[in-house]
Amino acid sequence: MTDGDARIAALFEAQSPRGLARAISRAEAGRGAALMHRFFERTGRAATIGLTGPPGVGKSTLCSGLIGIARARGKTVGVVSVDPSSPFSHGAILGDRIRLSEHFTDRDVFIRSMASRGHLGGLAGATGDAVALMDAFGLDVVIVETVGVGQSEIEIAELADTTLVALQPGSGDSVQLLKAGILEVADVFVVNKADHPMALQLQREIRGMMEMLDFSGWVPELVATQARDNVGIDRLWDAIGRHEIYLRESGELARKRRSAFAHRVRALVMGRLEARVSSRVAALAQQGGDPYAAAETIAEPLERVLPDATPMAPQAAFVTASVKGL
Numbered sequence: 001m002t003d004g005d006a007r008i009a010a011l012f013e014a015q016s017p018r019g020l021a022r023a024i025s026r027a028e029a030g031r032g033a034a035l036m037h038r039f040f041e042r043t044g045r046a047a048t049i050g051l052t053g054p055p056g057v058g059k060s061t062l063c064s065g066l067i068g069i070a071r072a073r074g075k076t077v078g079v080v081s082v083d084p085s086s087p088f089s090h091g092a093i094l095g096d097r098i099r100l101s102e103h104f105t106d107r108d109v110f111i112r113s114m115a116s117r118g119h120l121g122g123l124a125g126a127t128g129d130a131v132a133l134m135d136a137f138g139l140d141v142v143i144v145e146t147v148g149v150g151q152s153e154i155e156i157a158e159l160a161d162t163t164l165v166a167l168q169p170g171s172g173d174s175v176q177l178l179k180a181g182i183l184e185v186a187d188v189f190v191v192n193k194a195d196h197p198m199a200l201q202l203q204r205e206i207r208g209m210m211e212m213l214d215f216s217g218w219v220p221e222l223v224a225t226q227a228r229d230n231v232g233i234d235r236l237w238d239a240i241g242r243h244e245i246y247l248r249e250s251g252e253l254a255r256k257r258r259s260a261f262a263h264r265v266r267a268l269v270m271g272r273l274e275a276r277v278s279s280r281v282a283a284l285a286q287q288g289g290d291p292y293a294a295a296e297t298i299a300e301p302l303e304r305v306l307p308d309a310t311p312m313a314p315q316a317a318f319v320t321a322s323v324k325g326l
Contacts, residue, residue: 050160078134
């Protein structure tokens with residue numbers, strides 16, 4: 001551990017919000033391994049809530065309402081709010097903090113905005129580390145608000161204990177429900193802006209589509225809200241609580257967290273290898289030949305190192321390769 005990491009760790013141990021903020025910044029910069037080594041054993045206590053849905057549905061307002069009700073029940077709260085990055089400047093406005101401004105002065109609420117930086121799945125690359133650090137810091141509830149890109153936002157289900165899928169009437173959301181992924185990841189459906197004339201129709205469509213699926217355990221609940229007026233947020237909080245009880249009593253919580261651990265390990269390994277693989281692919285592209293032969297050249301060292309691994313498809317070989325021989 002470097003001197004800088006040691007200073008951050010001391011602040012973290014002292015329960016200084018500055019220590020938590022600097023630890024997350026370290027993770028965003030790709031230099032958070034030492035801190036995660038030190039604090040990861042403290043994780044697993046916080047309830048993590050993922051909030052996803054299309055842009056404009058009111059995710060930030062819903063998030064603010066959930067913070068308010070959690071605080072009213074004496075719980076400390078962490079928020080990771082992911083904003084989209086510009087594909088041109090690579091910057092982000094990080095504007096979701098504006099809608100959470102009423103909580104800025106609350107010392108028991110820690111809000112962190114993160115730029116997606118092109119990361120797929122509606123999350124930023126360091127979101128998992130940020131959630132783990134907030135958990136290790138001792139926060140009771142951690143809410144993750146995704147970018148809001150629609151169908152591809154299923155990665156949140158790997159990270160959160162409870163996934164909320166927010167939809168609004170009259171915007172074509174019912175069509176999105178028909179697409180694979182978004183329907184299956186919801187633990188709770190939230191129909192926001194429930195005062196809209198088409199709100200009841202959307203709720204009927206959600207229930208109709210749920211009947212097409214076979215739920216072997218938890219059956220997703222449906223909650224109508226008007227987040228702007230703080231209507232229905234208490235019912236949403238109760239639904240989250242019922243899902244948490246189900247997870248613990250059924251043993252599903254342990255399974256989900258093992259799956260989340262495996263997902264994070266895969267992501268870290270792929271991230272470390274991607275740069276090496278990319279440079280090798282560029283060199284092979286200049287040499288010519290066919291893509292399958294090139295993929296075999298990259299994949300073969302990994303198969304030597306991991307002889308018991310299932311042979312990879314050529315497509316996967318481009319992004320997953322052993323550091324040995326590269």
